[in-house]
Amino acid sequence: MPYNLITAPWLPVLRADNSEQWIAPAAINQDYENNPVMRLNAPRADFNAALMQFLIALLQTAHTPENNHAWRVYARKPPTAEQLGQWFEPLIPAFYLDGDNARFMQDLETLAGQAPLPISALLIDTMGSKTHFVKDFPKQGLHPYLAAMSLLTLQLNAPSGGAGHRTSLRGGGPLTTLVLTETPRPLWDNLWLNVLTQNEHWGDTDVAYTQIEEVFPWMQATRCSDKESTSPVTSTVDVHPLQVYWATPRRIYLDFPQTAAGNCALSGLESEQLVSQYRTKNYGANYEGWQHPFSPHSISPDNPPLCLHPNGAINYRHWMGLISEKPSKKNTVVRPARVVSAFASRTRQQTRLHLWASGYDLDNMKPRAWYESIFPLYAFADDEQGRKNKNEFYSAVNNMIIAASDFSSAIKTCLKEAWFEKGDPRLKKADMAFIDNAFWHDTEADFYQKLQQLYQADIQVQKREHWRRWHQQLVGYSLLQFDRWADCQQLLKQHNPKRIAKARQKLQKLFYSKNIKSVLDLAKNHVK
Incomplete structure (x- = not known):
């Protein structure tokens, strides 16, 4: 019997009583009042992020609310599992994982002429790896449910994979930002926060569809992007707008005839059909714009929209660009995700939520790390005073981040001058990323504390006092870190007290640079 991702219990979840279950999508609201599903519980962080996006996309496709009123109906009273089943039922033909017809996120062709690859190659962090554990994967294989998660995660995050192996619709390793409730709430609440209304998402563009083949690209012949193709680029005018959620840049076909019984290498689940290999072909759909x-x-x-990508840890220096439109380079702005912008329009009072940011930090096709962070997300009343408070709040916070960035640069500059003599090439080439990462990590808790205080304050009256305290905290932290790292050179027999003292004096002067005094409005006669 074929596996279908609408009807099969393939989603690992955790309920309020901490019990672990595997459920079908419609069951996310089963027992909502007494023992609700609280969160996804996959064995990998990237799978949890992908499954979250899958469920939001499924809801968006099955039941786009017409307006904010329609959205609030299900925010206040979630649909039952039976209602969700009715919403999803028309989509069942598009979600078979195996069988002879269209398969979920797989090529319509069997790709029989291609050499099989081990199933481990679907996992982004094992691509090209030859470790003992990866070599063992072909023998063990994946449970079909885990194979589906691997396939989904790759299509959403696909890095460049050689000639013609296309990246995801958002490029390789996109940064994903989703809105979450501030306090733990059932999974439904967090999913529905990210479902957009017709107006929020498409405006006057009609997203209705008469056939599901319009929405799911794997139900039609692949839009190939090789030289012989008549449609080498797939843009927003070429296909149904809902395909933004279901893009399949990689041509993949899971090899179910080659399955065997055993335990899944990722989950430990027993299966009579462990998937151990798949086939792939280059020049799949090339998404642009x-x-x-x-x-x-x-x-x-002058350029098509460019999705942001993690480059190192995701921390509070990125916060402004994730929650509010922010000027970047000349004639360029960073615009937050539409789900982030939309939540504010639904809020009629001052409130606070969370923002979940996640994604792969990729070096071309090689993953360096998976990052995710939770940020505070603030909403303001949708009236004249609320909009004024919002602008003042973001302006005050942006100045705090600018000052912090200057402090981080000052520490790195002065530490290099403490470590190396003038003329030493390491003054320019030394990798100071570990100092930078430590700075943003160690000052993060104080930053968010200041944010909450500003949010609750009369910003126009009290922002200078908050800025002054923020400056004091940055000064104290920076001196502490300088002293800690400057003295480490004793271990390398490069210790030079005079050079260190001179660099420390320079650091103290940089604490009161023209830019820092300007953005934090420090008094000109402030005692250093």
Whole structure:
């Protein structure tokens, strides 16, 4: 019997009583009042992020609310599992994982002429790896449910994979930002926060569809992007707008005839059909010009929208660009994800939520790390005073981040001058990323504390006092870190007290640079 991802219990979840279950999508609201599903519980962080996007996309496709009123109906009273089953039922033909017809996120062709690859190659962090554990994967294989998660995660995040192996619709390893409740709430509440209304998402563009083949690209012949193709680029005018959620840049076909019984290498689940290999072919759909509702984008008049990508840890220095439109380079702005922008329009009072940011940090086709962070997300009343408070709040916070960035640069500059003599090439070449990462990590808790205080304050009256305290905290932290790292050179027999003292004096002067005094409005006669 074929596996179908609408009807099969393939989603690992955790309920309020901490019990672990595997459920079908419609069951996310089963027992909502007494023992609700609280969160996804996959064995990998990237799978959880992908499954979250899958469920939001499924809801968006099955039941786009017409307006904010229609959206609030299900925010207040979630649909039952039976209602969700009715919403999803028309989509069942598009979600078979195996069988002879269209398969979920797989090529319509069997790709029989291609050499099989081990199933481990679907996992982004094992691509090209030859470790002992990866070599063992072909023998063990994946349970079909885990194979589906791997396939989904790759199509959403696909890095460049050699000639013609296309990246995801958002490019390789996109940054995903989703809105979450501030306090733990059932999974439904977090999913529905990211479902957009007709107006929020498409405006006057009609997203109705008469046939599901319009929405799911794997139900039609692949839009190939090789030289012989008549449609080498897939843009927003070429296909149904809902395909933004279901893009399949990689041509993949899971090899179910080659399955065997055993335990899944990732989950330990027993299966009579462990998937151990798949086939792939290059020059699948080449997506250009799309703005995905889950990701922030860089927008410029001369270039197509560019999705942001993690480059190192995701921390509070990125916060402004994730929650509010922010000027970047000349004629370029960073625009937050549409799901982030939309939540504010639904809020009639001052409130606070969370923002979940996640994604792969990729070096071309090689993953460096998976990052995710939770940020505070603030909403303001939708009236004249609320909009004024919002602008003042963001302006005050942006100045705090600018000052912090200057402090981080000052520490790195002065530490190099403490470590190396003038003329030493390491003054320019030394990798100071670990100092930078430590700075943003160690000052993060104080930053968010200041944010909450500002949010609750009369910003116009009290922001200078908050800025002054923020400056004091940055000064104290920076001196502490300088002293800690400057003295480490004793271990390398490069310790030079005079050079260290001179660099420390320079650091103290940089604490009161023209830019820092300007953005934090420090008094000119402030004692250093």
